Structures are given as structure tokens and as C-alpha cells.
Amino acid sequence: MTDVRGILLIDAATFLVSAVVLSGLPKLPPGEPSGHSLIKDAKDGLGYIWRTKVIRVIGLGFFAGVAFSGVDDVALVFLGRDELHGSDSAAAALYAGVGIGLVAGYAVLTKYASRFRMPALMLIRFAVSSAGNLFTGLAWAVWAALALQVFRGLGIAALDVAISTYLQRIVPAPMLSRVFGNLYGAIGLAAGVSYVFGGLLLERTDARVTFVVAGIGGLLATAATWIGVRRSDA
Numbered sequence: 001m002t003d004v005r006g007i008l009l010i011d012a013a014t015f016l017v018s019a020v021v022l023s024g025l026p027k028l029p030p031g032e033p034s035g036h037s038l039i040k041d042a043k044d045g046l047g048y049i050w051r052t053k054v055i056r057v058i059g060l061g062f063f064a065g066v067a068f069s070g071v072d073d074v075a076l077v078f079l080g081r082d083e084l085h086g087s088d089s090a091a092a093a094l095y096a097g098v099g100i101g102l103v104a105g106y107a108v109l110t111k112y113a114s115r116f117r118m119p120a121l122m123l124i125r126f127a128v129s130s131a132g133n134l135f136t137g138l139a140w141a142v143w144a145a146l147a148l149q150v151f152r153g154l155g156i157a158a159l160d161v162a163i164s165t166y167l168q169r170i171v172p173a174p175m176l177s178r179v180f181g182n183l184y185g186a187i188g189l190a191a192g193v194s195y196v197f198g199g200l201l202l203e204r205t206d207a208r209v210t211f212v213v214a215g216i217g218g219l220l221a222t223a224a225t226w227i228g229v230r231r232s233d234a
Contacts, residue, residue, distance in 0.1 A: 041178050041181075042178065042181065042182060044175070044178055045175065045177075045178025045179050045181060045182040046182045048171075048175050048178065048179060049179055049182055049183065053232040054170070054229060054232040055167070055170070055171070055179065057225060057228035057229055057231075057232050058119075058122070058163065058166075058225070058229065059183050059186065060225070060228075061126065061221055061222070061224065061225025061228065061229075062163065062183070062186075062187060062190075062225075063186050063187065063189075063190045064190075064217075064218075064221035064224070064225075065126050065129065065130065065159075065218050065221050065222065065225075066187050066190035066191055066194060067190040067191075067193045067194050067197065068130065068133075068194065068197075068214045068215075068217035068218040068221060069129050069130055069133055069152075069194070069214060069218045070190070070191045070194030070195065070198070071133070071194050071195075071197060071198030071201070071210055071211070071214040072098070072133060072136070072149070072152075072211070072214075073191075073194075073195065073198075074194075074195050074198035074199055074202065074210075075198050075201075075202055075207045075210045075211060075214075076091070076094045076095055076145075076149075076207075077091045077092075077094075077095075078202060078206070078207040079091075079094070079136070079137070079139075079145060079207035079208065079211065080092075080093075080094045080142060080145065082206070082207060083206065083207050083208055084139065084140075084141060084142050084145060086142040090142045091142075093142070093146060094142065094145055094146055094149060095149075096146075097145075097146045097147070097148070097149025097150045097152070097153060098149050098150070098152055098153035098156065099153065100150050100153060101149065101150040101151060101152060101153015101154040101155075101156065101157065102153045102154075102156060102157045103153075104150075104153070104154060104157075105153060105154040105155075105156070105157025105158055105161075106157050106161070108154075109157060109158060109161050118162045118163075118165050118166035118169070119162070119166060119229050121158055121161070121162040122158075122159055122162035122163055122166065123222060123225060123226050123229065124155075124158070125154075125155040125156070125157075125158035125159040125162060126155075126159060126218070126221070126222040126225060127155075127219060127222045128151065128152065128154065128155030128158070129152050129155035129156050129159060129218065130214075130215050130216075130217075130218025130219045130221070130222055131152075131155075131215060131219065132148050132149065132151050132152025132155060132215075133152060133211050133214045133215040133218060134211065134212055134214075134215020134216060134218075134219070135148050135215070136148045136149060136152070136211050136215075137207070137208045137209070137210070137211025137212040137214075137215060138208070138211075138212065167179060167180065167183070194214075197214075198210055198214070201213060201214075
């Protein structure tokens with residue numbers, strides 16, 4: 001067994017290994033520089049997102065979904081230890097659930113993703129991720145919460161694949177990096193909002209309520225995104 005310092009060293013080592021593995025990938029051809037400043041490129045990308053209705057709807061839905069669903073990073077340890085009365089190891093294992101689901105989801109989608117329409121896959125997986133949080137809040141044992149987080153990880157994998165693929169299909173190549181940069185920058189901000197939201201909920205309620213509220217909020221955001229995507233396709 002090891003202590004927290006040892007675990008952090010192992011975690012740091014995995015990043016080093018990842019960098020070594022990625023260095024073996026073939027080089028991409030250099031992109032055509034825009035000739036503009038970083039601020040101008042960011043402004044152009046944000047303007048394109050806002051002008052293009054379907055991307056605007058997806059971006060807002062993605063932001064709202066992450067703002068609700070990211071509370072698991074804050075609340076899982078309290079759910080595992082305080083509500084489910086698990087050990088430190090059991091609480092830590094809950095965080096592995098999403099990772100297991102992600103790995104399995106990416107593996108499955110390499111073969112079957114082409115069978116789905118990307119907007120439909122995206123919306124289904126929005127719902128899966130949010131429902132995973134909702135039912136995690138109702139879990140009666142650590143193993144049940146772990147299974148639900150694996151289920152949620154499957155949804156996150158499909159969501160990531162669907163959004164990335166769909167954007168690459170519909171966004172013009174010269175705007176692609178600017179759209180991705182703005183969109184995923186906003187998602188990082190949404191994660192920060194989620195941590196604050198989750199912390200405030202935990203302080204005033206408990207982990208179960210936090211997960212249930214986050215799950216319901218995420219499902220409402222999914223429904224609003226579905227309506228918006230349908231209208232933008234009309």
C-alpha cells in the first residue's frame with residue numbers, strides 16, 4: 001500500500017507515459033495561420049458559434065449539462081463515506097467508475113458510432129450522464145453507486161465522440177480550431193461553476209440531494225437542448 005504522496009507520484013508518471021505514447025503518433029500537416037491575434041481568433045470563433053443556431057444550441061446545452069453534472073467530482077467522496085458508510089478505498093473506487101465507463105465507451109464507439117446520427121447520439125448521452133447522477137444519489141450501496149457511475153461514463157464517452165464528430169462535419173475547416181477552442185474553454189468554465197454549485201449544495205444539504213438535484217437539472221438541460229436542436233433543424 002502507498003500514501004497520498006505515492007498516489008500523486010503514480011498519477012504524475014501516467015502523464016509522462018501518455019506523452020511518450022503520443023509522441024509516436026504521425027505528425028499532422030501544419031495548419032494555415034489566420035494572421036490574426038489570439039484575441040481576434042477567439043472573437044471570430046465565438047461570433048461563429050453565436051451566429052450558427054445549431055452550434056449555439058449545442059454549446060449552451062453542453063455548458064448547462066456540465067454545469068450540473070460536474071458535481072460528482074465534489075460530492076462522490078461524501079456520498080461514499082457519509083451516506084453509504086464506505087471506507088476510504090471504497091469512496092476512491094467510486095471515482096474510477098466514470099473512467100471505466102469512458103474506456104469501455106470509447107472502445108465500443110470505435111466500431112458502432114457510425115450507426116448513429118450524431119445529434120441523436122449526443123442527446124441520448126446527455127440524458128444518460130444526467131440520469132446516472134440522479135440515480136447515483138439514490139444508490140443504496142457502494143457497488144450500486146459504482147455501477148451507476150460506470151453507466152454515466154459510457155454516456156460521457158458517447159457525448160464526447162458525438163460532439164467532436166458533429167462539429168468536424170459541419171464547421172468549415174478554417175473555423176474549426178476557433179470553434180473548438182471557444183467551446184471547450186466554456187466547458188472548463190462550466191466545470192468550475194459546477195464545483196461551486198456542488199459545494200454550496202453540499203454545505204446546505206447532503207450528497208444524495210446534491211446528486212439528485214444535479215441529475216434533474218441535467219435532464220432538464222437535455223430536454224431544452226433537444227427542443228433547440230429540433231427547431232434549428234426545422
